[in-house]
Amino acid sequence: xxxxSTSRDRARPTAGCSKSPVLRExxxxxxxxxxxxxxxxxxxIQDAFFLVVGSRTCAHLMQSxxxxxxxxxxxxxxxxxxxxxxxxxxxxxxxxxxxxxRLLERRPDIKMLFLVGSCPSEVIKLxxxxxxxxxxxxxxxxxxxxxxxxxxxxxxFTQGEDRCLAALVPELPQAETETPQLLVVGALADVVxxxxxxxxxxxxxxxxxxxxxxxxRDLPAVGPSTRYLLAQPFLAETARxxxxxxxxxxxxxxxxxAEGTTLWLKAAAEAFGVDAMAFRAATAAAEARARxxxxxHRAALSGKTLFFFPDSQLEIPxxxxxxxxxxxxxxxxxxxxxxxxxxxxxxxxxxxxxSLSEGQDVDRQLDRARAIRPDISVCGLGLANPLEAxxxxxxxxIELLFTPIQGxxxxxxxxxxxxxxxxxxxxxxx
Amino acid sequence: xxxxxxxxxxxPHVGAMRVATAMEGVxxxxxxxxxxxxxxxxxxxxxxxxxxxxxxxxxFEARDLGSDTAALFQETLAAAYDRFRPQAMLVGxxxxxxxxxxxxxxxxxxxxxxxxxxxxxxxxxxxxxxxGAAETFYQIVRTLAGPAAPEAGAEPSARxxxxxxxxxxxxxxxxxxxxxxDVAEIRKLLSELGIDVSVVAPLGAAPQDIARLGEADFNVxxxxxxxxxxxxxxxxxxxxDFTTIVPIGHGATRDFVAEVRRLAGLxxxxxxxxxxxxxxxxxxxxxxxxxxxxxxxxxxxFGDATHAVAAARVATQEFGFTLCGLGTYSREFARDVRAxxxxxxxxxxxxxxxxxxxxxxxxxxxxxxxxxxxxxxxAKRLGxxxxxxxxxxxxxxxxxxxxxxMGFEGANVLWDSWxxxxxxGLEEHLLGxxxxxxxxxxxxxxxxxxxxxxxxxxxxxxxxxxxAEIAAGAPAVDPQGATLVTIGWGSDAEAELRKIPFFVRGKxxxxxxxxxxxxxxxxxxxxxxxxxxxxxxx
Numbered sequence: 023x024x025x026x027s028t029s030r031d032r033a034r035p036t037a038g039c040s041k042s043p044v045l046r047e048x049x050x051x052x053x054x055x056x057x058x059x060x061x062x063x064x065x066x067i068q069d070a071f072f073l074v075v076g077s078r079t080c081a082h083l084m085q086s087x088x089x090x091x092x093x094x095x096x097x098x099x100x101x102x103x104x105x106x107x108x109x110x111x112x113x114x115x116x117x118x119x120x121x122x123x124r125l126l127e128r129r130p131d132i133k134m135l136f137l138v139g140s141c142p143s144e145v146i147k148l149x150x151x152x153x154x155x156x157x158x159x160x161x162x163x164x165x166x167x168x169x170x171x172x173x174x175x176x177x178x179f180t181q182g183e184d185r186c187l188a189a190l191v192p193e194l195p196q197a198e199t200e201t202p203q204l205l206v207v208g209a210l211a212d213v214v215x216x217x218x219x220x221x222x223x224x225x226x227x228x229x230x231x232x233x234x235x236x237x238x239r240d241l242p243a244v245g246p247s248t249r250y251l252l253a254q255p256f257l258a259e260t261a262r263x264x265x266x267x268x269x270x271x272x273x274x275x276x277x278x279x280a281e282g283t284t285l286w287l288k289a290a291a292e293a294f295g296v297d298a299m300a301f302r303a304a305t306a307a308a309e310a311r312a313r314x315x316x317x318x319h320r321a322a323l324s325g326k327t328l329f330f331f332p333d334s335q336l337e338i339p340x341x342x343x344x345x346x347x348x349x350x351x352x353x354x355x356x357x358x359x360x361x362x363x364x365x366x367x368x369x370x371x372x373x374x375x376x377s378l379s380e381g382q383d384v385d386r387q388l389d390r391a392r393a394i395r396p397d398i399s400v401c402g403l404g405l406a407n408p409l410e411a412x413x414x415x416x417x418x419x420i421e422l423l424f425t426p427i428q429g430x431x432x433x434x435x436x437x438x439x440x441x442x443x444x445x446x447x448x449x450x451x452x
Numbered sequence: 453x454x455x456x457x458x459x460x461x462x463x464p465h466v467g468a469m470r471v472a473t474a475m476e477g478v479x480x481x482x483x484x485x486x487x488x489x490x491x492x493x494x495x496x497x498x499x500x501x502x503x504x505x506x507x508x509x510x511x512f513e514a515r516d517l518g519s520d521t522a523a524l525f526q527e528t529l530a531a532a533y534d535r536f537r538p539q540a541m542l543v544g545x546x547x548x549x550x551x552x553x554x555x556x557x558x559x560x561x562x563x564x565x566x567x568x569x570x571x572x573x574x575x576x577x578x579x580x581x582x583x584g585a586a587e588t589f590y591q592i593v594r595t596l597a598g599p600a601a602p603e604a605g606a607e608p609s610a611r612x613x614x615x616x617x618x619x620x621x622x623x624x625x626x627x628x629x630x631x632x633x634d635v636a637e638i639r640k641l642l643s644e645l646g647i648d649v650s651v652v653a654p655l656g657a658a659p660q661d662i663a664r665l666g667e668a669d670f671n672v673x674x675x676x677x678x679x680x681x682x683x684x685x686x687x688x689x690x691x692x693d694f695t696t697i698v699p700i701g702h703g704a705t706r707d708f709v710a711e712v713r714r715l716a717g718l719x720x721x722x723x724x725x726x727x728x729x730x731x732x733x734x735x736x737x738x739x740x741x742x743x744x745x746x747x748x749x750x751x752x753x754f755g756d757a758t759h760a761v762a763a764a765r766v767a768t769q770e771f772g773f774t775l776c777g778l779g780t781y782s783r784e785f786a787r788d789v790r791a792x793x794x795x796x797x798x799x800x801x802x803x804x805x806x807x808x809x810x811x812x813x814x815x816x817x818x819x820x821x822x823x824x825x826x827x828x829x830x831a832k833r834l835g836x837x838x839x840x841x842x843x844x845x846x847x848x849x850x851x852x853x854x855x856x857x858m859g860f861e862g863a864n865v866l867w868d869s870w871x872x873x874x875x876x877g878l879e880e881h882l883l884g885x886x887x888x889x890x891x892x893x894x895x896x897x898x899x900x901x902x903x904x905x906x907x908x909x910x911x912x913x914x915x916x917x918x919x920a921e922i923a924a925g926a927p928a929v930d931p932q933g934a935t936l937v938t939i940g941w942g943s944d945a946e947a948e949l950r951k952i953p954f955f956v957r958g959k960x961x962x963x964x965x966x967x968x969x970x971x972x973x974x975x976x977x978x979x980x981x982x983x984x985x986x987x988x989x990x
Contacts, residue, residue: 050528051511055487075453077547077576079488082462086498087490101453105577108551117453124455141485141548145517174487175514175548385508385535404492404504411502 038370042378044360049383052404053333053358055174056182057138058087062423063186064097066209069133069238072098073125074172075118075150076140097132099125103142114148115156122157122167132165134238136186139171166238168193178358180256180334180423183209187233190241191263194233197245203229204290205242205269207261208254211426212236218253218277218429221287224304225296233260244269249293251286253277253428255368256335258361275367277428278336278436279343280312285367308430315434316347322441324349329396331405332356332382333419340400340422342371348437352376353394356387398440415443458806458826460781460844464574464584465546466491471588471678472542473505473626474654478592479538481529483521483556484546486511498847499627508532510549522554526563533565540568540596540659542588547576568659570595580804582677582756583784585625589654590681596662601689617716618648620668622683622694623675624655629759629843631655633856634674638699641859642672645709647716666690670715674698674858676758677782698758701766702734702863732863738770749874752777752818754801754809754827755842757785759857761792763822763841766866768796777801777816779809806830817959820874825849837873939968941976948978963988 057080060072074080081100101121107114118137126132135157137150150169158167170185171177177185187207197203204227206218215232222230231242244250246268252261255276265271274289275282284305291301328350330337337357344350352372356379362369379387384405391399391414399409399416406416417440427436461467465482472480473495482488489509495501510528512521529543543560557571570591574584621638624631632655639649650668651661665671671686671694673679683694693715699708713720737743751773753763757780767773779801780789786802793800801812810830813821821831821838825846831838840849841857856862941949945964952960960981967984968976 049511049531050489050509051486052489052492053486054490055485057487058490077463078456078459078461078580079463079465079547079576081456081459082466083487083490085458086462086494096457100456102456102459103453103577105575107453108577114453121453121455141487142551144514145548145551173514174485175512175517178486385531402493403497404489405496407496407500407502408504 039372039374039376039378040366040369042369042374042376045377045379047379047381047383047386049386051178051358051382052331052384052402053382054087054179054402055083055141056172056177056179056185057083057140057174058179059172059182059186060084060098060138061087062209063183063234066236067134067234067238068236069131070097070136071125071129071132071134072136072138073122074098074100074138074140075143075148076100076103076138077142078102080140080142097129108146114146115153118148118153119157126161126165135161135165135167136189137167137169138182138186139169139173141173141175144171144173144175166193180254180336181259181359183254184257184259187257187260188263190234191244191260191267194241194244194267197243197247200247201229202247202249202294203231203243204294205231205233205244205248205250205264207233207250207252207264208257209234210253210428214426214429214432217431218287221304221308222290225287225291225300227290227294227296249290251290252364253286254336255339255361255364256359258364261364273367275342275371276336276339278339278433279347280309280316280430280433281347282339282343283312283428283430283433284309305430312430312433316437319434319437319441320348322444323437325351326397326444327351327353327394328440329353329391329394329399330355330357331384331387331391331399331401331419332358332379333400333402334423335359335361336419336422337400338365338368338372338378341376342368343436344440345373345376346371347433348440350398350440353396354379354387354390356380356382358382398443415447417443454805456805460804460806460824460826461581462491462494463547463576464579464581464587465544465572465576466494467581467584467586467678468542468544468572468574468588469495469505469507470581470585470625470627471592471654472507473501474624475506475592475657475659477539477658477660478506478542479532479536479540480505480507480542480544481525481532481556481560482507482509482544482546483525483549483554484509484511485548486513488546488548495626498845499850500847501626505626506536506538508536512549517552521549521552522559525554525556525559529560529563529565533567538567540570540592541565542570542572542592544572544574545576550576568595582782585678586681589622589625589678590685592654592662593665593682594685596659597665597686598689600663600666602666611717616646616648617670617718618650618668619670619672619712619716620650620665620692621652621672621674623673623677623679624652625675625678626655627843628655628675628678629840629845629849630855630857631675633854634858634862636854637856637859637861638672638674641699641705641709642712645712645716646718647712666692668692669717670694672712677756677785698762699858700759700762700862701770701866702732702860703769704762704765705732705859705863732860732867734770734863734867737867738772743772743871746871746874747772748774749820750774750776750816750818751820751822752813752816752827753841754779754781754813754821754823756780757782757789759842761788764792764796766863767822767870770863771867771870773820776818777812779803779812817956820870822870839870839873939965939976940974942978944978945976945981948981960985 064072081102107117137154139150154167154169168189170189172182244267248269249272250264250269251272272289272293274286277283277286335357337355341352341355345352354377360380399414400419401416402419406418409416426432472478492505495505510524516524543556545556560569572588624635651665670692671683673683673694686692695711697708697711699705751767753760760780764775764778768775775796775798778793778798781804790800806826813830821827821836822841824842824844828838828840855865964981964984967987968980
């Protein structure tokens with residue numbers, strides 16, 4: 023029995039949303055830029071430092087955007103460009119070298135330094151890849167210096183992680199063996215990564231690597247024998263770079279919810295020739311546990327209407343999970359960018375009537391949300407309180423990036439994130 | 453290029469947003485790339501505003517740079533006007549849009565909108581948030597109040613009997629530190645003095661309110677960083693005097709009352725008793741005998757210039773603290789802070805580098821830090837008490853309760869919030885007497901602040917085993933990094949040193965070592981420690 027058919031047999035249209043029209047809008051986009059990814063990436067890769075080359079706005083974003091400040095001395099900083107840096111590029115490069123040398127003197131523990139481009143550095147065409155090469159030759163082999171752009175003119179929010187991982191791909195060692203290896207791509211909470219590693223081991227898949235690694239020196243190998251499995255839906259550029267290295271993608275939905283996790287693991291199992299019995303033996307107990315954990319939340323969420331404002335590109339996998347495993351009713355599912363190929367399996371599973379939108383004109387989208395009055399609106403921090411003040415219950419989308427939500431053991435936690443705002447509504451008598 | 457970990461101020465367009473968001477009937481169209489919309493959450497999350505800031509961003513992307521970003525600005529402006537129908541509009545560029553030089557002001561003029569459009573030139577690579585707020589408020593005032601300016605040489609209208617003097621309150625914005633409550637407190641105070649408030653701006657003011665700023669007799673400037681430039685223009689244009697004393701603390705509030713009476717042409721306070729009656733509880737609480745333990749506590753002050761200078765006065769004159777550091781990130785007002793620092797005999801710290809402030813606090817070894825949310829985190833790491841006195845602040849510094857910093861109630865609030873983080877008098881004595889008690893260990897927080905760990909402020913005590921290190925002959929290093937003559941601490945002396953409260957231990961160590969070095973002693977004994985203590989006193 024395939025995992026898809028074992029998932030509760032409810033009558034659902036099978037065509038999904040793969041052919042549905044998508045509303046494409048152009049207007050004010052209420053999304054973060056790619057720099058924001060640094061907030062979790064600098065914790066994930068424990069000996070890496072992220073130096074944003076940008077403006078005061080970038081520095082201000084970094085400390086405000088996450089809504090939290092991590093005040094142990096963080097592993098990120100901004101080299102703030104000033105008037106004189108704009109006067110001539112030679113000077114800007116010199117200034118950058120000085121900033122880097124000051125930083126590395128202060129933080130000898132840094133093994134990998136990312137120079138992160140911003141809107142102003144892109145507009146003045148400050149070439150950070152050349153700067154990284156120049157500085158690398160000075161600091162090799164102690165510090166590896168790489169660059170990527172997290173600018174808002176090129177990236178939204180999670181695309182920053184995509185660019186960062188893409189910058190790592192050329193640095194990965196060449197896989198020497200013919201034996202196929204599995205590479206799991208996309209930053210996951212350490213606890214989730216460990217769970218997946220155990221599951222792959224239990225089904226007999228050895229040679230599993232994770233990108234990004236927890237330490238810069240532990241870069242996984244890649245080559246034509248590599249099969250990679252995306253753990254996050256926003257990694258278009260990274261995937262392209264991996265394929266240039268000869269790796270091939272295992273197509274799968276994303277590991278959200280019990281069904282999603284099973285389908286994701288199963289795609290890897292099939293690619294590695296794991297037999298069905300071994301797969302069930304490795305996953306059945308955890309899957310059953312995940313379904314039990316979802317059960318109490320379904321009562322609260324079943325039939326509730328849901329509206330997604332675009333934010334992290336996680337919207338479509340989340341919508342699929344919430345609709346299929348918790349019986350929520352999807353209204354509009356907005357996403358900043360719709361990658362049809364990577365999301366093909368997700369779109370097939372999405373209920374047919376879902377209205378999809380890509381890009382954003384925030385004022386018009388707010389008009390639609392006000393007309394629909396969904397039970398839950400998933401939105402960024404700039405919109406949440408204003409919508410709450412209009413009587414619309416919201417779920418902050420950023421929490422979906424800062425909470426472990428992937429995998430079997432987190433399926434219940436993911437459902438709880440959506441149940442909590444409604445629970446709160448029923449408790450409060452003020 | 454300046455290496456920055458945390459910033460005290462945002463870019464100048466965030467200052468403009470603070471003004472626009474504070475006002476009614478104003479809309480700001482900002483030429484800015486995708487991502488700059490993060491600034492909305494400062495208002496909706498940190499200040500918990502229930503509406504989006506009245507700002508529309510063009511959110512251009514790389515593909516727009518190849519085509520026509522100027523056209524994008526024009527479309528955005530027209531759409532924003534149609535949707536929001538404001539009575540006045542602000543237009544400007546964020547840091548990236550400044551580089552592409554589309555001239556939002558010129559484009560907006562060409563759009564010929566039926567409302568006043570105020571172009572803002574805020575140089576992002578030179579200026580910061582408070583400057584941006586001041587410039588924005590000034591441009592709004594000039595544009596909207598300017599048409600009402602009197603002819604040169606016009607006589608002010610005469611005041612009849614029973615005339616109630618009127619003033620404006622200038623400076624409060626969105627996202628300001630306690631601005632909401634300061635305005636309420638000062639409004640109440642002015643009303644008790646018999647003065648009417650004509651307009652409060654920018655907070656709560658609509659364009660038509662700005663247009664009648666000139667009708668008041670004088671201006672109350674609560675936040676010179678924001679309203680100073682506009683107040684000077686109003687004086688030049690309408691002859692309105694403005695207040696120069698910021699009413700933070702009991703004494704400053706009394707001085708403010710005297711200044712306001714003078715500007716309003718009211719008789720001296722002695723006549724009706726209003727100015728002479730202390731109205732805050734601070735003077736009595738401070739004279740109350742249980743407050744003796746506050747005497748001479750070392751306090752480090754850092755914030756915007758207005759709040760820092762005010763806090764220095766309150767801390768020294770009204771709490772009896774000793775000022776051990778005073779600084780500001782407001783370079784525009786550095787002169788005021790330098791003058792105040794000279795008055796208190798401390799070195800002024802003018803910087804917006806968080807790491808410099810951290811180093812200065814570590815070196816000054818204060819017992820209390822009065823600062824921004826940055827200093828709160830520094831103090832937390834060092835295990836020092838801290839109260840927040842200035843922006844930038846986080847969500848917990850926008851309290852639900854009435855909590856002004858200004859006026860007489862503000863003085864009460866200062867009393868409560870500055871005393872709270874300190875170790876209470878009796879607890880402090882017991883800490884000193886029973887240093888070895890397991891609950892009094894150096895890592896313990898003051899009991900009323902709950903469980904939690906301190907990070908040692910004395911670097912030497914943070915080392916795993918200082919005694920072993922000294923036994924191994926590790927040279928002592930002074931803060932400038934120069935190696936000093938090696939002076940060994942005997943193990944008894946080292947143990948005795950650890951009985952000294954952690955917040956003065958670093959100073960005791962330095963003093964003892966200096967004392968020993970001056971006398972050419974090679975080893976520090978318990979005797980040396982107490983000789984040094986007697987020599988330096990405290």
